[in-house]
Amino acid sequence: MRASRPIFTIKTPWLAVLALAAVLVAPAVSAKPEVGQPAPAFSVTDTAGKTWDLPAVAGKTVVLEWTNHDCPYVRKHYDSGNMQALQKEATGQGVLWLSVISSAPGKQGNVSPAEADGLTKTRDAAPSAVLLDPTGTMGQAYGAQTTPHMYVIDATGTLVYMGGIDDRPTSSQTDIPGAKNHVRAALADLAAGKPVAAAVTRPYGCSVKY
Amino acid sequence: MPLLLILLFLPWFAWANPVTTEHVTARLLAERQSAAPGQPAELLLVLEIRPHWHTYWRNPGDSGEAPRVEWTLPAGVTAGPLGFPYPELIRVGPLANYGYSGRALHPVTIQVPADWPVGEPLALRAAAQWLVCEEFCVPESALLDLTLPTAAVPGLTDPASAEPFAAARAGLPTGTIAGAVLDIPPAAASGGLRLSVPWTGPRPAEVWYFPGVWGLIDHAAPQPWREDAGRLLIDLTPGAASGQADPDGVLVTRADDGRMQSFALSLTVPSVAPTDAAPPLGLALALGMAFLGGLILNLMPCVFPVLAIKALGLAQQGGLSTAARVGQGLAYTAGVLVFFGLIAGLLLALRAGGAAVGWGFQLQYPPVVAGLAYLFLVLGLSLAGAVTLGGRLMGLAGGTLPGGRGHGLAEAFWTGALAALVAAPCTAPFMGAALGYAVTLPWLPALAILLSLGLGLAAPFLLVSAVPFLARRLPRPGAWMDTLKQLLAFPMFATAAWLIWVLSVQTGPTGVALVLTGLLMLSFGLWLRERTALGADRRRLAGGAAALAALAVALWLAVLTAHSIPVAPSAAGGSTHANGLVSESYTPERLAAARAEGRPVFVNMTAAWCITCLVNERVALDTAAVAAAFARGQVLYLKGDWTNRDAAITDYLAGFGRNGVPLYVFYPPGEAPRVLPQILTPASVVAALSPTIPPNQSQPEE
Numbered sequence: 001m002r003a004s005r006p007i008f009t010i011k012t013p014w015l016a017v018l019a020l021a022a023v024l025v026a027p028a029v030s031a032k033p034e035v036g037q038p039a040p041a042f043s044v045t046d047t048a049g050k051t052w053d054l055p056a057v058a059g060k061t062v063v064l065e066w067t068n069h070d071c072p073y074v075r076k077h078y079d080s081g082n083m084q085a086l087q088k089e090a091t092g093q094g095v096l097w098l099s100v101i102s103s104a105p106g107k108q109g110n111v112s113p114a115e116a117d118g119l120t121k122t123r124d125a126a127p128s129a130v131l132l133d134p135t136g137t138m139g140q141a142y143g144a145q146t147t148p149h150m151y152v153i154d155a156t157g158t159l160v161y162m163g164g165i166d167d168r169p170t171s172s173q174t175d176i177p178g179a180k181n182h183v184r185a186a187l188a189d190l191a192a193g194k195p196v197a198a199a200v201t202r203p204y205g206c207s208v209k210y
Numbered sequence: 211m212p213l214l215l216i217l218l219f220l221p222w223f224a225w226a227n228p229v230t231t232e233h234v235t236a237r238l239l240a241e242r243q244s245a246a247p248g249q250p251a252e253l254l255l256v257l258e259i260r261p262h263w264h265t266y267w268r269n270p271g272d273s274g275e276a277p278r279v280e281w282t283l284p285a286g287v288t289a290g291p292l293g294f295p296y297p298e299l300i301r302v303g304p305l306a307n308y309g310y311s312g313r314a315l316h317p318v319t320i321q322v323p324a325d326w327p328v329g330e331p332l333a334l335r336a337a338a339q340w341l342v343c344e345e346f347c348v349p350e351s352a353l354l355d356l357t358l359p360t361a362a363v364p365g366l367t368d369p370a371s372a373e374p375f376a377a378a379r380a381g382l383p384t385g386t387i388a389g390a391v392l393d394i395p396p397a398a399a400s401g402g403l404r405l406s407v408p409w410t411g412p413r414p415a416e417v418w419y420f421p422g423v424w425g426l427i428d429h430a431a432p433q434p435w436r437e438d439a440g441r442l443l444i445d446l447t448p449g450a451a452s453g454q455a456d457p458d459g460v461l462v463t464r465a466d467d468g469r470m471q472s473f474a475l476s477l478t479v480p481s482v483a484p485t486d487a488a489p490p491l492g493l494a495l496a497l498g499m500a501f502l503g504g505l506i507l508n509l510m511p512c513v514f515p516v517l518a519i520k521a522l523g524l525a526q527q528g529g530l531s532t533a534a535r536v537g538q539g540l541a542y543t544a545g546v547l548v549f550f551g552l553i554a555g556l557l558l559a560l561r562a563g564g565a566a567v568g569w570g571f572q573l574q575y576p577p578v579v580a581g582l583a584y585l586f587l588v589l590g591l592s593l594a595g596a597v598t599l600g601g602r603l604m605g606l607a608g609g610t611l612p613g614g615r616g617h618g619l620a621e622a623f624w625t626g627a628l629a630a631l632v633a634a635p636c637t638a639p640f641m642g643a644a645l646g647y648a649v650t651l652p653w654l655p656a657l658a659i660l661l662s663l664g665l666g667l668a669a670p671f672l673l674v675s676a677v678p679f680l681a682r683r684l685p686r687p688g689a690w691m692d693t694l695k696q697l698l699a700f701p702m703f704a705t706a707a708w709l710i711w712v713l714s715v716q717t718g719p720t721g722v723a724l725v726l727t728g729l730l731m732l733s734f735g736l737w738l739r740e741r742t743a744l745g746a747d748r749r750r751l752a753g754g755a756a757a758l759a760a761l762a763v764a765l766w767l768a769v770l771t772a773h774s775i776p777v778a779p780s781a782a783g784g785s786t787h788a789n790g791l792v793s794e795s796y797t798p799e800r801l802a803a804a805r806a807e808g809r810p811v812f813v814n815m816t817a818a819w820c821i822t823c824l825v826n827e828r829v830a831l832d833t834a835a836v837a838a839a840f841a842r843g844q845v846l847y848l849k850g851d852w853t854n855r856d857a858a859i860t861d862y863l864a865g866f867g868r869n870g871v872p873l874y875v876f877y878p879p880g881e882a883p884r885v886l887p888q889i890l891t892p893a894s895v896v897a898a899l900s901p902t903i904p905p906n907q908s909q910p911e912e
Contacts (some may be wrong), residue, residue: 209305
């Protein structure tokens with residue numbers, strides 16, 4: 001304890017130089033998505049080959065849903081019909097719903113456009129489009145960690161919600177009825193012209209298979 | 211509950227122990243062979259996981275889910291929460307999980323009621339569910355049952371259970387480290403979080419912080435760390451909800467010998483409302499405030515030690531030509547600026563290197579204090595006429611030749627340097643905010659703010675020198691100058707005495723003994739030199755050499771003071787002041803605890819070398835009026851002593867956008883803290899406490 005703490009160490013100037021270098025380099029690192037800030041840019045094709053980017057969705061409220069049909073947490077919300085109901089509810093109000101698949105080739109959840117369309121059909125899902133992001137570029141731009149991981153962008157292109165689909169982080173369908181659906185609440189707040197009350201919540205599920 | 215219901219109605223699922231699923235073998239163990247009524251019994255849920263698969267910690271990280279258990283227990287028997295030994299960091303692409311591979315151990319304590327009939331076995335049933343993942347994830351579950359015999363006293367340890375229980379305990383926190391601080395630095399360019407944990411053991415080989423909740427930090431981000439002045443400083447990247455998440459978690463360390471330990475942290479987050487509320491100053495405003503602060507610094511008690519030097523400097527200007535006076539004024543300003551620049555540069559370099567230092571740090575290093583004590587003694591001796599300093603030595607010593615030979619620029623320069631070095635450790639009004647802002651800026655603007663401060667400090671001297679009207683007011687030189695010089699020797703000795711007192715607070719008796727010996731050596735060397743000055747060349751040389759040797763020994767003794775650490779940092783328990791005022795030492799957790807109790811708190815951040823602080827204490831805080839107000843409101847008076855380096859106090863100051871003392875903060879219960887000015891009077895303190903504590907003394911408490 002005593003006598004062993006140098007007050008002015010020789011290495012300090014080097015650390016200082018390194019710290020200075022770090023400060024200079026820091027702005028080059030891309031920023032993380034933040035609610036209240038412009039949504040990160042993306043450019044991804046959907047199952048029909050159409051390219052989607054921020055200008056293409058400008059003026060609309062957008063829901064982004066990261067998904068992987070084999071993940072138990074995704075199955076919880078599709079097998080119960082919860083996700084499809086929310087998709088229909090949202091698109092019925094004029095919201096664009098984009099499901100995003102960021103699974104890398106060969107990993108769980110990676111599907112061809114035809115397989116993705118097949119899944120939409122067999123599950124009676126109602127997204128506006130299913131975006132295929134096998135390189136994970138869009139997923140990493142948004143910091144998508146789990147399936148499902150939900151984001152809401154408002155009509156001005158501002159990210160207004162990111163997080164879980166609800167507040168019951170389990171894979172059990174029986175937890176759906178009592179859960180607070182964060183996406184539904186965020187869309188309701190937006191429709192009422194209010195700021196989103198719960199704007200950042202914990203996403204839960206399987207990891208995105210980058 | 212829902213899972214339990216489903217499973218209960220599936221007849222082909224039977225309760226068993228162990229249960230093997232596709233990826234896991236789950237078992238429920240009891241530590242002892244029997245339990246006793248009225249006593250706790252230790253159980254352990256063991257998940258043996260297939261290679262390459264993992265289950266999760268209580269905070270699973272970026273994805274995943276912690277295991278859960280729903281218990282079915284006999285009436286009166288209760289189960290505690292599932293325990294989670296420290297996890298491993300499992301990286302999944304760009305993401306990170308906290309979990310377990312190989313085997314997960316989750317201890318649980320059950321409580322057997324006192325009236326449980328002895329001999330009646332306990333039928334314990336656990337419906338466990340967990341998520342197990344490799345590349346993909348599978349939710350699994352098991353219905354585990356365990357029948358535990360009962361006896362009047364707990365049975366022997368089950369040999370089969372000893373190893374897993376020992377392993378589980380090794381993974382639980384060794385203890386709680388108090389005084390950890392999670393700082394969200396105000397206006398930090400990096401936007402990072404800094405976890406500062408007191409650390410007394412040997413330097414660990416590896417350190418990792420696992421937050422207990424999602425959102426506090428970026429789970430996957432690297433955690434660069436270092437050890438500094440008895441604390442581990444860990445840089446964390448904020449998560450998506452770092453402002454809202456509860457800062458709970460464990461610190462895991464690996465020693466050089468590979469031994470792993472984990473610690474719970476008693477954490478406080480000092481950066482509260484004030485930094486959020488106060489927008490960062492603009493550079494122009496900060497420059498202006500720094501200049502103003504520097505000007506006001508001239509009027510603060512802190513400059514007492516250099517008043518005498520300045521007075522002498524001015525006195526010597528009488529009768530000089532305007533050009534010579536302006537030259538001196540500029541040389542003085544240059545001295546202030548060069549030394550402000552040096553101090554500021556060193557401060558910024560040390561901070562960039564991660565050291566928790568702040569304004570006045572030069573006086574937190576005992577050898578500097580000792581060296582200044584030497585300097586002031588020599589200055590005093592010189593002024594008193596006891597020794598004659600000539601040539602270069604004189605320049606170094608501040609240049610006040612009794613013979614009045616030189617009105618040299620060097621003298622004025624060194625006077626300015628001394629003013630910067632000694633008079634500036636305290637902060638003045640306006641200066642505190644400007645300084646606090648400066649240290650968050652890159653080098654150039656930070657340096658500009660600090661130099662603006664120096665310019666403010668030097669301005670009055672420069673003004674008197676440069677404006678003929680003011681200079682004409684200066685008295686003419688004459689025989690009275692010699693009397694004045696001799697008289698001014700005593701403020702110099704007083705300053706030396708004060709510096710030795712500061713050293714006594716910093717280093718205890720050892721340091722004082724060292725510096726007094728050094729002073730003795732120095733005086734003796736100077737005397738020798740003086741006695742031989744008029745002798746033959748050989749004698750003069752010998753005298754000079756002896757003086758140099760004495761100086762070398764004295765400086766060596768000064769450096770040694772760095773190694774004498776006070777026995778206890780100014781009475782850790784607390785101390786009683788005049789008028790019955792009782793203070794406790796500031797620690798972040800003491801503050802947090804008192805705030806949690808709803809008790810009003812008054813925080814005084816001070817240092818022995820901050821004369822302004824001492825004057826405020828003597829004149830305002832340690833008074834009957836304030837003591838009575840504190841007693842009426844049951845105010846907890848916390849004093850933080852920054853005389854020596856203290857990262858917790860530096861962190862606290864940063865929480866208020868400050869980088870220097872004094873700082874006075876009053877925390878009304880349940881409200882945002884209020885910062886008091888840097889100059890206090892009893893009335894202003896009592897006024898700051900109201901309306902929480904009404905100033906009216908006539909109303910006794912009920």
